[in-house]
Amino acid sequence: MSQSIQIAIQHHQAGRLAEAEKIYREILARQPDHAEASNLLGMLVAQTGRLDAAVELFGCAVRVKPDFFDAHHNLANALRHLGRLDEAIASYQQAIRLKPDLAAVHNNLGAALAKAGRFDEAIASYQQAIRLKSDFAAAYNNLGATLAKAGRLDESIASFRRAIGLKPDYATAYSNLGNALKDVGPLDEALAACREAIRLQPDYAEAHNNLGIVLKGFGRLDESIAAYRQAIQLRPDYAAAHNNLGNALKTMGQLDEAVASFRRVIQLEPEFVEAHSNLVLTLNYHPGRDAGEILAEHRAWADRYARQLAGEIIPHANERSPERRLRIGYVSADFRQHSVGHFFMPLLEHYDRGNLEIFCYSNAQHLDGMSEKMKRSCDAWRDLGGTSDEAVARLIRSDGIDIRVDLSGHTSGNRLRVFARKPAPIQVTYLGYPNTTGLTAIDYRLTDALADPPGVTDHLNVENLWRLPVCAWCYEPPEDSPDIEARGSGPVTFGCFNAFAKINPRITAIWVELLKQEAGSRLLLKSAGAGEASARQRIVGQFEAHGVSSERIEMLGWVDRPRRHLELYQRVDVALDTYPYHGTTTTCEALWMGIPVVSLAGQCHVSRVGASILSCVGLPELIAQSAEEYVSIAAGLAEDLPRLAELRSTLRVRMRESPLMDGARFARDIEQAFRQMWGNWCAGGGA
Numbered sequence: 001m002s003q004s005i006q007i008a009i010q011h012h013q014a015g016r017l018a019e020a021e022k023i024y025r026e027i028l029a030r031q032p033d034h035a036e037a038s039n040l041l042g043m044l045v046a047q048t049g050r051l052d053a054a055v056e057l058f059g060c061a062v063r064v065k066p067d068f069f070d071a072h073h074n075l076a077n078a079l080r081h082l083g084r085l086d087e088a089i090a091s092y093q094q095a096i097r098l099k100p101d102l103a104a105v106h107n108n109l110g111a112a113l114a115k116a117g118r119f120d121e122a123i124a125s126y127q128q129a130i131r132l133k134s135d136f137a138a139a140y141n142n143l144g145a146t147l148a149k150a151g152r153l154d155e156s157i158a159s160f161r162r163a164i165g166l167k168p169d170y171a172t173a174y175s176n177l178g179n180a181l182k183d184v185g186p187l188d189e190a191l192a193a194c195r196e197a198i199r200l201q202p203d204y205a206e207a208h209n210n211l212g213i214v215l216k217g218f219g220r221l222d223e224s225i226a227a228y229r230q231a232i233q234l235r236p237d238y239a240a241a242h243n244n245l246g247n248a249l250k251t252m253g254q255l256d257e258a259v260a261s262f263r264r265v266i267q268l269e270p271e272f273v274e275a276h277s278n279l280v281l282t283l284n285y286h287p288g289r290d291a292g293e294i295l296a297e298h299r300a301w302a303d304r305y306a307r308q309l310a311g312e313i314i315p316h317a318n319e320r321s322p323e324r325r326l327r328i329g330y331v332s333a334d335f336r337q338h339s340v341g342h343f344f345m346p347l348l349e350h351y352d353r354g355n356l357e358i359f360c361y362s363n364a365q366h367l368d369g370m371s372e373k374m375k376r377s378c379d380a381w382r383d384l385g386g387t388s389d390e391a392v393a394r395l396i397r398s399d400g401i402d403i404r405v406d407l408s409g410h411t412s413g414n415r416l417r418v419f420a421r422k423p424a425p426i427q428v429t430y431l432g433y434p435n436t437t438g439l440t441a442i443d444y445r446l447t448d449a450l451a452d453p454p455g456v457t458d459h460l461n462v463e464n465l466w467r468l469p470v471c472a473w474c475y476e477p478p479e480d481s482p483d484i485e486a487r488g489s490g491p492v493t494f495g496c497f498n499a500f501a502k503i504n505p506r507i508t509a510i511w512v513e514l515l516k517q518e519a520g521s522r523l524l525l526k527s528a529g530a531g532e533a534s535a536r537q538r539i540v541g542q543f544e545a546h547g548v549s550s551e552r553i554e555m556l557g558w559v560d561r562p563r564r565h566l567e568l569y570q571r572v573d574v575a576l577d578t579y580p581y582h583g584t585t586t587t588c589e590a591l592w593m594g595i596p597v598v599s600l601a602g603q604c605h606v607s608r609v610g611a612s613i614l615s616c617v618g619l620p621e622l623i624a625q626s627a628e629e630y631v632s633i634a635a636g637l638a639e640d641l642p643r644l645a646e647l648r649s650t651l652r653v654r655m656r657e658s659p660l661m662d663g664a665r666f667a668r669d670i671e672q673a674f675r676q677m678w679g680n681w682c683a684g685g686g687a
Helices: 002-013 017-030 035-047 051-064 069-082 085-098 103-115 119-132 137-149 153-166 171-184 187-200 205-218 221-234 239-251 255-268 273-285 291-305 307-312 339-350 369-377 389-398 505-517 533-544 562-571 585-592 609-616 627-638 641-656 663-682
Strands: 326-332 356-362 380-383 403-406 426-429 444-448 464-468 493-496 522-526 553-556 574-576 597-600
Touching: 002 017, 002 035, 017 035, 035 051, 035 069, 051 069, 069 085, 069 103, 085 103, 103 119, 103 137, 119 137, 137 153, 137 171, 153 171, 171 187, 171 205, 187 205, 205 221, 205 239, 221 239, 221 533, 239 255, 239 273, 255 273, 273 291, 291 307, 326 339, 326 663, 339 369, 339 585, 339 663, 356 369, 356 389, 403 663, 426 663, 444 663, 464 663, 493 505, 493 562, 505 533, 505 627, 522 562, 533 553, 562 585, 574 585, 574 627, 585 597, 585 609, 585 641, 597 609, 597 627, 627 641
Parallel strands: 326 356, 326 403, 356 380, 403 426, 426 444, 444 464, 493 522, 493 574, 522 553, 574 597
Antiparallel strands: none
């Protein structure tokens, strides 16, 4: 029998797999409990991709010989590749009990723990591997990747640098270093790291993907898209690259191509939750998709990723006392310098702390000055970076949250699958997303009667609409806002600073008519993507095709300083809202800088935000009900320079005195809504 094993091994090592497999099976036919033959045959079938069969063979080997280290380790590896992570982790741990001093096994255990989202344990395993083998470059690289997932970016960068120091030609570590540096900077170092990874390994798809991410951070979107396409060319089934490509295409306003990219991701990797969220978000921008279709896609998201989590919902033990102090938990990936902050801070700063205790659950990758301001304004701050959905749900229950509020919807970094587990008795969505989440586990969506007229939009939401009495927004402008300057001489300039994804052929056709009517006027577009050559060619081409000269269109890209961004409004006379996806922050910014905004109202929330904001500041006459009226209103403003001057000098005061900037009033409205929701639940009518 020993001679047969040796012959089989020789065939196996020489690559004569069929001959080796035949001998292994003959041995097992004669002696089914031959542990070594089971282990070796398991290695062979794993090598040929038959992982389920390999697991059976390795399992047989360890049952026959419980102290068979190699079989335990091989079993763990096969289980990890199959995604059976809990079993893999147990097998690695058994292998370590048998041989505790092998660095490679601790490294592999770390990989399984990281894949399972158990980041702290994974980090400890990689660190143990490094203690056992101080020059273990792969362990340093894996440690860096897991530290990054846990939000510990400075440590992550140090670990990648250590891996590169040990192995200077380590393309994977360079690529990972670039990916980590993109979040903390400097971006030029991130770019250099990605390019070095590609120089070392030109066919390394992951490095091209990371290069695309860094280039997008620079605002170099055309180059970013090219890098993603190169990654996909090298690896056509690379789901993450397709997803990133979709995001870049959306940013550039290429919505059909973006939707196709996201659908390709879902086809390749059906459990890629973020890609499906990106898809439903993108549909909101698309002028050719009706509200019913968009609702159906939200429901499809919930059916695929949330329905199965309903079984994890357990009864809530919160005290059913209608008048007691309530614990409110806000969840967002945008507790930082972000549009959400300009609307959340007034609420946070004006709460009645005697009635409410405020918890902020931050899923932001990195914090900034706005984050610190929020920390000081809430009662408790929880950093969710690297924490699994299950662990977050447990944390919220242990905090005793009564009402939990989502501020992200389907935007980046959302934790909707935590909401699907319903860790709080009442759940609400608000502010960060202009549509339903699709989740039946979320009870309410906060809005107002202008953004969601009663009887008009209710059927487009899975949640119950809770309409605030005045306005669903309260704005806080940047602290370093520039003063408003008097209008200079020169032609009237229309402007739109909305995200480029909101600019589509439907709205540009309206702007064409406006510019044709106002023959001496100009149009200034400014956003991430607007400065790219492909974007200018596409947009300007639409105007030129209808007889509007390219010289009348100016396009500016992303500006890295908020004050400079606001200063650019000094060049605008009339701001043009987009359709169907209205502006929110941009509308408030324009008004704050003394610029009237013309908005076209539609039949669903995403195209009615402008109507709510303009009514709130006493400018309902700027809300159009048709494309023709939109052109008429904008043209009327352009031809009335005295009125433009009057608005320029008074709009900031008007805003300060309006409900749109009355934080105390807004906080009372929200508190009253929460108290009524809570009363319903206490009476048995809630979740």
